[in-house]
Amino acid sequence: MSDFNRTDFTNPSTFILLGIPGLEAAHIWISIPFCAMYAIAVLGNFTILFIVKREPGLHGPMFFFLCMLAVSDLVLSTSTLPKLLSIFWFNSREISFSACLTQMYFVHSFSGMESGILVAMAFDRFVAICHPLRYSTILTNSVVAKICLTVVLRSGILAIPYPLLARRWPYCRTNIIPHFYCGHISVVKLACADIRISSYYGLFDLLSVIGMDGFFIAVSYTQILRAIFRLPTKDARLKTFGTCISHLCAILALYIPDLFFSLMYRFGHNVPLHFLILITCVYHLFPPVLHPIIYGVRTKQIRGRLLQLFTHKKT
Template structure:
């Protein structure tokens, strides 16, 4: 705190991103899977958007939510990977203070949006399976648009305190962030002020926002499973369960690394720093890459449309 008392500024002009501390010698090699996953994520999610736009039969609630998920994944990966690769390839470590806060905001805002989209998709599956005859009347285009707007506004509003709080604090003279991007807790740790309010708010976001989302999803799927196992035949049960499998895989791919990273960052004091950073990159890279693969493989309508597209080009 003595350094803070001697300084006469409230925030720095730039931060220095170290990349993955302890693995600097391997940055070029680490960049290969990072770049590959990013390329797959961009190609896969744009393919999902293109197929849903071109195929009129896919213009329904489930696929509208899937398009929202694809856009969110594109923003999440693009907000971090290009800067990360510039660190790995060109040693371009500086990031402007305002750009750092903007990156922090986009990452956490779209993570909250993605969580909300999974809740909306769980609602869609619940209505489709538990109330199939009323699906089209309950989830109309107007209702889907309102749900989408609520998801977006929730993300925008809930994450606003992150950059506003971070901008108010004075910082130590050393502006080095041991990370590949401006992760919230990593920036908070550089402030020479009482940052408990920010830490508590971060925990609130993990446990109350994402926690409530997971509870809602779990309750929806309990009702869905009850409806599935009440079906008269095994074939009917398997077919209905298959319509939910892609969504369940996508949920697991998103929530497991996010929760694990959040908890280890706050409570895993004995975990090596490079492991923290790698996990934090995994939950921003792997889900955007896996989601289009999961939905492309597990969703018959998308798979068939994709096969027709390539078959037609082949001819």
């Protein structure tokens, strides 16, 4: 086992992840709810993928986007939580420099991808409500494939500078990361160089992705609400708006923890470090756990298929 306190080195081949500093004595107990949440996230998202694949009636644009969201949730949570649990259970704190950069890329790439998928789902709801008769002609398979490719390429390209910038800095202070995963800022803070370009790029990426995606979602829902309010009866308005509830809940499940996490890290200077890291853990698990629950409960087709599976098993 490496000496966690060594500091006299240059560009280490490994880093040491501390997990949740200050709460080492409670790591085993903390691992229980996080392990349960991770298991729910994996089971729930695989269930969504299984049901959509098995049910031909669900092979439409909205459910393709939902499958993308499920895959993104699986990759995002699996990029960080298994390592966290290995720290809690086996004291496995070491991570190689290349593995650290890979983890960094996957976390930032799939975080941005989730936001882009929610924009695609907002566009799907806009077309379904504002142009229902042209839905199948607007959202053709080729259009859906282009939207999916755009979302993947955007998030993948925007995440490339994170590991590239982290790799270029010289590291000569310490190889100890007071966190449970290799976040960009957590790593580059260990560099003995001026890292302002890394900080500026991280802020640019956050504001551009969240700002642009938030703008497109807001425009879509402005048009959706205008179309809903033009409907003749209250029942029709409620029924139509009800088709958006799942998507709105998914947006809140992603953006509220993200906003809270970002504000806490930038302005919560007096907040204990272990509390900030616990918030980060929740942020990485909250959307993957909630998304399949939201769509499983709120989407009639998925709920019906789930009930069929359970009733067949009972009989």
